Amino acid sequence: MTKQSIQGMEVVETREKGTLSAGEPSTKRSITSIYDDDEVVGFEKDAEIIMKKLIRGTKERDLISIYGMPGLGKTTLTRKVYNNPYIADHFDVKAWCAVSQAYNRRTLLVEIFKQTTNNEIKIKEDDDVADMLRRVLIGKRYLIVLDDIWDVKAWEDLGICFPQGEYGSRVMVTTRIEQVAKDLQHHSFPYSLSFLTSEESWELLEKKVFRGESCPQDLLEAGLQVALHCKGLPLVVVLIAGMIGKMDRESSLWLEVANDLSSIGLGEQSMKVIQSSYDHLEDHLKPCLLYMGLFPEDHKIPVDDLLKLWMAEEFVLNAEKENMEEASRVCLSNLLNRSLVMVSGMRINRDVEYFSLHDVVREFCLRKLTEDKYMQLAMPYNPFQQLHSTESRLCIYIHDDLVKQLDHSDYQLDKIPTLDFKETNSLEFIAHPKLNTWNNRYSNPLDLVVKLRFVRALHLMDVLMPNSWATAVQSLTQLRYLAIYVRDFELEWISHLHNLQTLQVQSSKMLHLRAATLWEMTKLRHVNIDCLSVVWKDNYEGSFEECSTTMLENMKTFHTCHILFDKMNPRFWWRFPNLEELSVRVDYVPHEFPLFPILEVHTRLHTLSVDLTVMNFRQSVGWERNYVFPSNLRQLHLASYFLTEEMVLSIARLKKLEILTLKGGVRLMIFQSFCWDVTNLEFPALKYLTLLGMQMDEWKASEESFPVLEELSIVDGYTFKEIPPSFVDITTLRLIKLSDCAKSLRVSALNIKKEIEENTGCDRLQVVTIL
Template sequence: MDVVETCGKETTLSSGEPSNKRSIPSIDYDGVVGFENDAEIIMKKLTGTTKELDVLSIFGMPGLGKTTLARKVYNNPSIVNHFDVKVWCVVSQAYNRTTLLVEIYKQAINKECKIKENDDVADMLRKILIGKRYLIVLDDIWEVEAWEDLRLCFPRGENGCRVMVTTRIEQVAKYLQHRSDPYTLRFLTMEESWVLLQKKVFQGENCPSNLVEAGLQIAQHCKGLPLVVVLIAGIIAKMGREASLWLEVANDLSSLALGEQSMKVIQSSYDHLENHLKHCLLYMGLFREDHKIAVDDLLKLWMAEEFVLNSETENMEEASRVCLNDLLNRSLVMVSTKKINGDIESCILHDVVREFCLRKLKEEKFMQLTVPYSPYQHLCSMNSRLCVYIHDDLVKQLDHCEYQFDKITMLESKESTKCFGECSRSLEFIAHPNFNPWNKSNPLPLLVKLKLVRVLHFPYEELPSSWPIAVQSLTYLRYLEISVEEFDFEWISHLLDLQTLVVRSSNFRRTSPATIWKMKKLRHLNVKKLSFVWDDNDKAIFEETSTTMLENLKTLHSHRIFRYDMNPRFWWRFANLEELSLRVEALPSCSLFPSVEVHTRLQSLYLVISPQRFLDSVGWESYFVFPSNLRHLRIGGCFLTKEMTLNIARLKKLESLTLETGFHWDDHHCWDVTNVEFPALKYLELYGARMEEWKASEESFPVLEELSIRIGYYYKEIPPSFADIPTLRLIKLYDYTDSLGVSAMNIKKEIEENTGCDSLQVLLL
């Protein structure tokens, strides 16, 4: 069944096959709230001076009010009077091209007509639109193919014609882009939600004072989603006007607001997903409400559970990110924060989607028949796995049944019975990161019984000292994140399938690296304190002819590493590193990257070295010649000498640079880059840089987009040449001197005077 978003009292039918369509009950949005500014922006785009055909896409998650906003604009008198022809059609997931064209044609001629079987409706429509200024609204487009089926019917004259599209798929919005960028719809503020709730409940009357507090709580719990506000208003409008009843609604809003009507909207998106994306989405539903999910961690967890790719596949990270982008494009997942390079740092599920996921999981008793996704493997492969999420009720039954899985009542189903009948070992448990049901001080005995678990995630509570013994039996682990008192690679070297290892240890322990070479599938390593002790057995590793490699290792992070006991050739063993983060406790005696061509895939480097190590050193800069393909560099501690600056400028692909550096107090504190160019640098951050003066030319940062200065107490101004950087869009100052703030505003003023555009934003924080 296909579900379409509808609004208003006019059209609620899809333009697909009528016999196969059912629409959700029409919701009256006459009391539109919160879209005034949005509507004004869109109307200006629709009636703007551009004479060429333009396509404006309104993009957002289900229930956010895309159709509401489009209808508000469509019915505005200024829009009605501006266009000769206006057409509104709902496209939806499954549509029939001919039926859709007929509907558009009938509205375009504004009368009923009979279409013969052999009529070329597309050509008829094109001809009727030629020479007219038209507005075509295509509501709820799911696929770019729908646009390709229609676009040739819309003449590209110079009449100021427009096509307005609503979609929950970001990829579709971007594909349709002509001149105007896709318009991303925001959530309502709490105040706007409260105004909309009052309009719907009281129909223009004022809310009684005794209901205001409870009403505000209800509005807040609607989380800015208009569909939820409207649906909950319909519920409380039929209640008695008693504060106690409204407070009950506020306390139990999820079950009331997210009833079957609102769930249908999410269900339609869910049904449209491929099977592996359904597993990825449901997995996210078990994170805490409003939890900002770290994307890097999420992708590694998906990989560990084989929701995305088989463990032998080379580009699992890339495939996982494609899955996340698919969910983002469908508006089922939202971006929460971004990194300075524009990559997504964290994402979040709206409460509507999260509640849907939880309901779906409960319906299936937290069980999933999972097929590891691979582009080379058919989804109907027999290599499926019965996975059960570990949750409170399951833990209780596991204890009660002494871990005899065939006696657990909640696992009694056709799938699980067949699974148990064949081999109880084929039952796999998913220890979700949100999972912490036990109240015991020692959780390890339970996990010992779950030998097929793939993820062990205890990042905050320090595990008992017996943890290495317990982990001995968990040989299927792919993801291990723990906080422990002591750590040694030897204790986990038997985990040959391990992909991700994150260790926070409170005590420092020197360890032999010999055991790490056994873990060939290791892809991500983050150990807080890491120091290796070399012995005679390790010498062969450092021979240039040695084939001992961790070829799959992509990220390596350590908060403390001792260079004086590490042969530089050690780094050659990690040739495919993409991210490296180190705090080096001693000045190296030779180059950190003795052969820079080895690390051609290294994209991101974060390096911190204590500055006191440089006081008596000469020529230390030669130790810091970086791999040439670096795109992101962050350096802390070392002095920003002329030689060090040139080392950084040699990185022709460098896009972001963060400097947490200073100058030797015997030097003149001036960072002079007048004759130095950073050709690809888009983002520059200076964090507590101890310099009295900064010189630069307009050629120094030719494509810089953002400058951020934190703790800028040590110098007086930003170089005036920054006013000549055409790409500069943002300057952010934190903890700065008055003169530094004045220089930023002077740059902004000069750009406005020279260009006539207010293109630079200055944030004084």
């Protein structure tokens, strides 16, 4: 993480919508300034990188963009570089203007023109400023800063006035929207500004509070706590420093600030920064962001769960049924591009697995949600309404204060003071995504749930539900998302929930579920049943051709434990023609019943995980001869199997496979040696290969076997001695990760790295060893 600072920060982002701020940054104190001296803290590495982009590289005009969430110091970094004497000497002319979303093109061009001409040429009202500016810049090496751009159109309006030429001219742009930075890319890649580390936060806080002096020892621990709770956002560090700098220097007072930072330390100015971004969001994105604020502080929100909750709440506007997931992903991507959410976990293939909110953004969301007596007017959030419908959705989210009020009012909605309207039955309630706060106060959250008949999403995985749960949900006919932890479960108990899209069940018992009931729930999109064992029963005993034609066309993901492969198999999987993800643990694998008897049905399946139970491991011998995978798989996980020649050939036929995880198995007998030889096979699209506890003695491969492999991970690798030497010739390989592996395996990885460096002169391969 790079070092950053807040030198002379002027928060341009806090200006009101529609106003315009232009001109070179001034060292003069202003009402928007939150830092009023000239001391420099950090940004050295960031500034060095940006300066190299300005001075080196192409002789053609280039655009250097810096993006990140509000308050990270984009303007500060840009100003530091802009004012650097070396940069000032390198360029013939410089100009700086701050662009708001509601900018005036002529006003901005006039400001740039004045700076490039030192205000020596007067501009008349009818002058063509764009043409005048273009003529002034022709033949010169210029540097133009466009601070706080919101969309590409602003660049299209202004950029045509900046001549090309091969003089090494540069335009610097700051934006809070990642996609804008990417769309503006010319030669240089956009630069993402990172958060401060805890050490950097403390350095900045100490310099601001003590004006260059050292912190007294008795305040050191409290000061470190304050800095830590600023969570790396420079804007918050400076705001807090300004506050505690005026307080008595007592550690107890500072610790109070640290403990209450989320509520009292952020300051209204920081809220204005977030408010500005929020105001410019499309209407349907606003509830998506606010909903994330309901999760606990620092919570890593699983992307898959979040998207399903958004769909259940109907936040995704005007999306076709089969495209709801993709539309939800676009919404999340839009929030990420605006730097309002943060990536907090990635999958092996660089897909985002977890998101989170910075505390500043979360605090803003909570304040927004609690406005107007906890009620939220959505306009409109129903995808089945017209985009410009005048109908609104009136909803209220389930928060702790509401729980208290319901309890004191004997759960009579019309007696709650905050609900001062007559038609309480028209309310649509949004359940809190995490109910851990309820668990400490109420032994049975169902007492509250049953009173909220319009609730659409219930996530109750954090507490074991009493046996009465099924009766309690009978009245919740609007449920679209249900995640529960129960002892007993029957599909019949929830079959009346005709709108249900997502079903997650966790149980420690063996469940016997009737598949016939599943076919009735036609709106199901995502099913995950995590139990000791699941036995799917079907009363129908006819042949495949004679079975019912009921299809669950909306089903996208299906995850279940311990399933039998038998004569029911064709009738079961055939009903999910649009399945995209499938994960199963197999109890019994008779040779005559393959997993996919009709391959052409599952053309959309891209992720498959098959795990054989240890007790049935040896029964699977010979089954792989009938095992043919759907051709469009991109991700495959196989566990506890025999890696026979037939199985490897089936995997190699998958021309789109990008991720392959092989776990355990291989040897038919304990003392039998095994060589995994793929010398004559090619995995043309495979980028990520993970081997977990592979029981093989030798691994052979040619340079054509894995032509585009990027990452190799080996866990518990003690039986084979080396990685195939041909890996030296894989030009895309950038990471080998070894965990609990034999020393000889580690040596072979380092030898590959050394040979690559000697052959190419580049240190492109990283070897990570975890003992």
